[in-house]
Amino acid sequence: MAALMALLRRDMRLAVRVGGGALMGVLFFLIVVAMVPFALGPDLALLARTGPAILWLGALLASLLALDRLFAADHEDGSLDLILMGRAPLELAVAAKALAHWLTTGLPLVIAVPLLGLFLNLSPTAIVAVALTLLVGTPALTCIGLVGAAIAVALRRGGLLVPVLVLPLAVPVLIFGVAASNAAVKGPMPFGTPFTVLVALTLFGVVLGPFAAAAALRHGLD
Amino acid sequence: MRISASNLGCVRGSREIFRNVNFNVASGQALAVLGPNGAGKSSLLRMVAGLLRIDSGGLGLEGGDDELTIPEQAHYLGHQDALKPALSVAENLGFWAGYLGNGRAGVTEALEAVGLGAIRDLPAGYLSAGQRRRLSIARLVSVPRPIWLLDEAAAALDQAAQGRLIDLMRRHLAGGGLILAATHAPLGLDAQELRLGAV
Amino acid sequence: MRLSELANPSHFNALTERVLPWLVVATMLAFALGLYQALFVAPDDYQQGATVKIMFIHVPSAWLGMMGWALMSASALGTLVWRHPLADVAMKTAAPIGAAFTLICLVTGALWGRPTWGTYWVWDARLTSVLILFLMYLGVIALWRTVEDPSRAARAAAVLTLVGAVNLPIIKFSVDWWNTLHQPASVLRLGGSTIYPTILVPLLIMAVAFTLLFVTLHLSAMRNELLRRRVRTLRLMRAAAANP
Numbered sequence: 001m002a003a004l005m006a007l008l009r010r011d012m013r014l015a016v017r018v019g020g021g022a023l024m025g026v027l028f029f030l031i032v033v034a035m036v037p038f039a040l041g042p043d044l045a046l047l048a049r050t051g052p053a054i055l056w057l058g059a060l061l062a063s064l065l066a067l068d069r070l071f072a073a074d075h076e077d078g079s080l081d082l083i084l085m086g087r088a089p090l091e092l093a094v095a096a097k098a099l100a101h102w103l104t105t106g107l108p109l110v111i112a113v114p115l116l117g118l119f120l121n122l123s124p125t126a127i128v129a130v131a132l133t134l135l136v137g138t139p140a141l142t143c144i145g146l147v148g149a150a151i152a153v154a155l156r157r158g159g160l161l162v163p164v165l166v167l168p169l170a171v172p173v174l175i176f177g178v179a180a181s182n183a184a185v186k187g188p189m190p191f192g193t194p195f196t197v198l199v200a201l202t203l204f205g206v207v208l209g210p211f212a213a214a215a216a217l218r219h220g221l222d
Numbered sequence: 223m224r225i226s227a228s229n230l231g232c233v234r235g236s237r238e239i240f241r242n243v244n245f246n247v248a249s250g251q252a253l254a255v256l257g258p259n260g261a262g263k264s265s266l267l268r269m270v271a272g273l274l275r276i277d278s279g280g281l282g283l284e285g286g287d288d289e290l291t292i293p294e295q296a297h298y299l300g301h302q303d304a305l306k307p308a309l310s311v312a313e314n315l316g317f318w319a320g321y322l323g324n325g326r327a328g329v330t331e332a333l334e335a336v337g338l339g340a341i342r343d344l345p346a347g348y349l350s351a352g353q354r355r356r357l358s359i360a361r362l363v364s365v366p367r368p369i370w371l372l373d374e375a376a377a378a379l380d381q382a383a384q385g386r387l388i389d390l391m392r393r394h395l396a397g398g399g400l401i402l403a404a405t406h407a408p409l410g411l412d413a414q415e416l417r418l419g420a421v
Numbered sequence: 422m423r424l425s426e427l428a429n430p431s432h433f434n435a436l437t438e439r440v441l442p443w444l445v446v447a448t449m450l451a452f453a454l455g456l457y458q459a460l461f462v463a464p465d466d467y468q469q470g471a472t473v474k475i476m477f478i479h480v481p482s483a484w485l486g487m488m489g490w491a492l493m494s495a496s497a498l499g500t501l502v503w504r505h506p507l508a509d510v511a512m513k514t515a516a517p518i519g520a521a522f523t524l525i526c527l528v529t530g531a532l533w534g535r536p537t538w539g540t541y542w543v544w545d546a547r548l549t550s551v552l553i554l555f556l557m558y559l560g561v562i563a564l565w566r567t568v569e570d571p572s573r574a575a576r577a578a579a580v581l582t583l584v585g586a587v588n589l590p591i592i593k594f595s596v597d598w599w600n601t602l603h604q605p606a607s608v609l610r611l612g613g614s615t616i617y618p619t620i621l622v623p624l625l626i627m628a629v630a631f632t633l634l635f636v637t638l639h640l641s642a643m644r645n646e647l648l649r650r651r652v653r654t655l656r657l658m659r660a661a662a663a664n665p
Contacts, residue, residue: 003322010317031556034552034553041599042543077302078303079306082322084293085294085296086294087322118531118542341659345656348656
């Protein structure tokens with residue numbers, strides 16, 4: 001529908017224009033990944049072994065960054081009220097916002113993986129595996145985060161609340177994402193087994209997330 | 223088209239704001255919602271807009287589009303302007319026209335109608351309070367919806383802009399629309415009155 | 422011309438308009454001389470071969486990355502303490518240029534590392550410190566982009582720059598210490614063990630060339646930034662005037 005395209009376009013424009021947008025998420029990802037060797041030590045073998053896990057954790061945290069602003073910004077200036085009065089179903093409007101968030105935050109993280117893989121001394125196989133699992137998993141992270149953001153929308157002192165709500169829900173995605181990456185590098189499990197579960201989790205999240213978020217928004221009305 | 227309310231009640235945070243509110247507004251008619259601050263004028267409008275839960279009583283709609291709810295046939299002009307400072311004037315209005323209605327067709331005329339046509343490319347963040355208000359009013363003009371819910375619409379507007387607003391309201395009523403307006407000052411056109419805070 | 426006389430943007434523009442063409446010529450000459458010296462006069466390393474000549478880009482870039490932050494810190498003081506009007510313009514425009522030189526240092530370091538150590542990246546003390554410097558540059562640039570009003574952004578960026586400047590020696594020390602903790606055995610030296618005159622002279626010429634490049638780019642960037650601010654002011658005036 002034209003209304004949903006308008007919403008998608010607007011959110012993407014805002015993400016790019018306001019406060020560094022997409023690049024801020026990638027920068028945070030870069031910084032978090034750069035922090036890890038200071039804690040673990042520069043042993044390249046160790047970094048290569050834990051690399052997929054580090055990248056997944058970094059991507060998870062970076063994804064969470066833009067999430068609490070997802071609905072809060074619209075709530076603060078009254079746009080959310082008007083979105084609720086539109087003729088497009090709220091579930092689809094929420095899905096459009098999620099898509100905009102993923103395109104401007106999640107996808108750039110995936111693109112940054114090869115560069116960061118270099119820092120962690122990952123093999124090309126590992127880099128491809130991590131990039132692929134993140135490509136499939138970041139939509140799930142966005143949609144799970146959507147629900148947390150919708151629940152916390154009206155709370156002024158949200159702060160760390162959204163990450164606190166969202167991180168436990170994201171655990172399955174993290175487990176299977178890292179497992180699939182490691183399976184591709186070391187085995188003995190075939191890559192396909194955890195990867196298929198990851199795909200299933202994402203499909204589940206992509207469908208359920210907008211419904212849950214829309215319901216949360218409606219119930220969050222005074 | 224007719225909107226009617228019977229025995230509407232509002233409770234917010236375990237405090238009763240109003241109860242037993244009744245009104246009946248038909249096409250071409252305006253309702254001025256009056257009362258002191260805290261009487262619940264904004265809450266009443268938000269109830270009609272579907273943004274606030276109705277605690278008791280009910281709202282009825284006759285006529286209009288059967289497939290659509292009241293909020294889907296209404297424009298709400300609240301205290302906030304729903305404008306993004308990073309987008310230009312035209313981009314802001316174009317988005318709402320596209321999201322709420324039929325696309326960007328009416329944007330240019332709507333901007334002219336509120337006198338913002340000359341600065342359509344400037345970022346909305348550069349506008350004064352009165353200009354932002356006028357941009358919000360342009361939203362009502364750009365997408366035709368029969369019900370207008372106005373909460374202190376004339377706030378921050380100077381004399382000329384207020385006059386323009388009254389003209390737009392008259393045109394809306396003449397076209398078969400109806401208006402519910404919360405206001406401190408006289409509306410400037412014939413309207414029924416609903417006083418809150420006299421409970 | 423004293424610094425205070427330069428405070429007026431039109432004086433600044435007039436001066437730089439006269440000076441810039443000469444700077445461009447000087448930069449090109451310096452690079453021509455430096456590259457000739459680096460490629461044809463300096464000898465190959467007996468172990469690394471011609472690869473060692475990456476040093477002639479890698480080392481000056483590192484120096485300029487650090488000089489960039491020093492320049493930003495001086496400008497930050499100018500902004501906060503002396504309130505020189507052009508100080509924040511100098512600070513803002515120096516950041517992307519400093520970041521670019523730092524990035525060149527990192528990339529050339531990685532390209533140098535591949536044939537020398539077999540891997541694109543090692544967490545050795547020097548490269549790691551430069552990486553942190555790069556991340557700090559990106560942070561300052563992000564800060565400038567987040568705050569719309571230039572003068573508010575300037576004060577925030579100035580504070581961040583000064584805090585960063587104070588922290589940089591501490592970071593360098595910590596990273597050195599961390600590196601010795603974890604790599605007691607092989608200490609990898611990037612620059613070679615001794616500097617012979619045949620290497621030193623091209624290195625210095627390249628350093629001069631890079632510095633001239635920095636100054637040229639910086640002055641041009643400051644002119645652009647002044648124009649950008651003028652446009653912003655005009656637009657604000659236009660918005661205010663549009664009240665029929």
